[in-house]
Amino acid sequence: MNTHVADLTEEECLKYCLDCHHICLEMAMRHCLQSGGKHTEPMHFRLMLNCAEMCQTNASFMLSSSDLHVLTCGVCAEICRRCAASCAEIGEMEACVQACIDCAESCDRLVALHALEEAVV
Secondary structure (H helix, E strand, O other): OOHHHHHHHHHHHHHHHHHHHHHHHHHHHHHHHHHOHHHHOHHHHHHHHHHHHHHHHHHHHHHOOOOOHHHHHHHHHHHHHHHHHHHHHHOOOHHHHHHHHHHHHHHHHHHHHHHHHHHHO
């Protein structure tokens, strides 16, 4: 497997995780709290905070070169997909929806790349 491709994929994933963490946390703390209503319903608000935290955790696993980061990537992708769906359903949170989709897709690519590497070895 081309290690350059793997490095690029990890760097991309790291960037998307950090961006998603920033956008979800900021949107939850500013937009959702100010908007109220559906934006602060416990299930949605908790999901946004969980998404921000998981993205930060996944970034930390990648930065520390943990061999478990593929597992955290898979969990991160799932939480991001759920957060994107929740934000899209409520509306007025396009930046969060896009950040979550980008992060989930990037995590999925990284997990697939590592699965391919394992299959080759």
